[in-house]
């Protein structure tokens with residue numbers, strides 16, 4: 147959908163797509179560091195990595211059994227003398243003598259001349275053929291096709307090939323792949339340090355008792371863990387009250403070390419919307435995004451001395467924070483951590499029910515699978531204060547702004563979480 151910009155009231159209204167594109171322009175990658183593989187989990191590769199070794203590095207056996215020349219066994223049953231024994235890790239391998247078999251273990255190098263592996267189960271008296279001492283001869287009961295159970299050098303990757311490109315986030319499979327191709331260290335972007343600041347005089351720390359009118363601060367926990375999941379290093383700044391002087395003090399201190407800042411609350415139209423009040427004339431733009439939840443948003447770059455710190459200001463409602471962190475917070479952290487893959491992995495699923503959606507705003511409906519359809523995860527739909535019910539959510543279904551009612555069977559774009 148093309149981005150649209152409508153002037154309505156004091157704030158610009160822009161589409162979800164346009165706003166996300168703006169967030170994707172915010173900030174640039176932080177500095178890099180060289181780390182041992184195990185310490186780079188969840189970080190983003192800063193330069194392309196090429197294979198030093200092939201995978202597999204040498205032709206080897208996929209079975210415990212016997213390495214043979216196919217010519218010698220193609221007319222099995224046949225008896226062959228066992229001329230050598232090759233455990234995994236043996237490095238002094240001579241060519242296989244013609245008309246003989248080499249006992250070989252899984253992962254051991256296939257001797258030159260051999261082209262086929264016969265697994266031990268295909269030999270007579272198999273249980274006697276895998277004792278400590280190799281047998282003098284074996285009786286092969288049945289032939290295998292030429293090349294059977296040989297894992298060929300380079301069949302997965304050849305030396306010199308590009309293994310993983312810069313901009314890819316590293317998880318267990320990528321890091322073990324790098325180990326397998328000969329690398330012990332990687333150059334990655336350090337994890338960007340993201341400050342999380344929940345604002346509101348009504349907030350109490352998790353676990354604290356409440357006076358009437360107070361609520362537990364659940365956004366700090368939500369946002370910090372979503373920062374971590376996106377590849378940032380989370381720092382929760384002490385919550386600020388609704389007093390701008392308080393906010394100024396917290397920010398000036400944090401501005402000396404943060405790479406990015408995410409605030410929650412205080413961005414809508416209220417009399418005490420401190421974030422908006424304090425940051426409006428500090429290069430932060432506040433606008434309305436045509437989406438629900440997550441309508442009021444702010445973005446910009448704060449300057450602290452010679453440091454520039456990109457900032458996102460999310461609305462305070464907890465479900466709005468969840469959706470905003472998924473679609474915008476993650477995009478900011480991708481920019482700062484050098485991650486290039488930012489597209490949302492939408493899948494098309496049919497609606498399993500019917501519901502009304504907010505007029506003129508795209509909806510992000512928390513959903514669960516119901517057979518091969520999706521239905522709202524809770525009876526409250528996408529109401530942005532139902533933080534407890536978010537635990538039932540398995541995906542977010544996107545309903546475009548121009549759709550005002552979803553009817554059973556309508557195709558929906560779903561982002562499974």
Ligand SMILES: Nc1nc2c(c(=O)[nH]1)N[C@H]1C(S)=C(S)[C@@H](COP(=O)(O)OP(=O)(O)OC[C@H]3O[C@@H](n4cnc5c(N)ncnc54)[C@H](O)[C@@H]3O)O[C@H]1N2
Pocket residue numbers: 344345346348349361362363364365366410411412413414415416419439440441442460461462463464466530531
């Ligand atoms: N007159 C209007 N009022 C509102 C509008 C509007 O357009 N015109 N927009 C509504 C929408 S949509 C949203 S979303 C909220 C956003 O409000 P704020 O960002 O200013 O957030 P707060 O007012 O501070 O809080 C909203 C809500 O969320 C609760 N909250 C806040 N922080 C936390 C936290 N850390 N943990 C848990 N819950 C939190 C807070 O108690 C409020 O209930 O504005 C609407 N109003």
Ligand code: MOO
Pocket residue numbers: 437438439440441442461463466530531
């Ligand atoms: O857009 Mo608000 O985020 O619905 O609650």
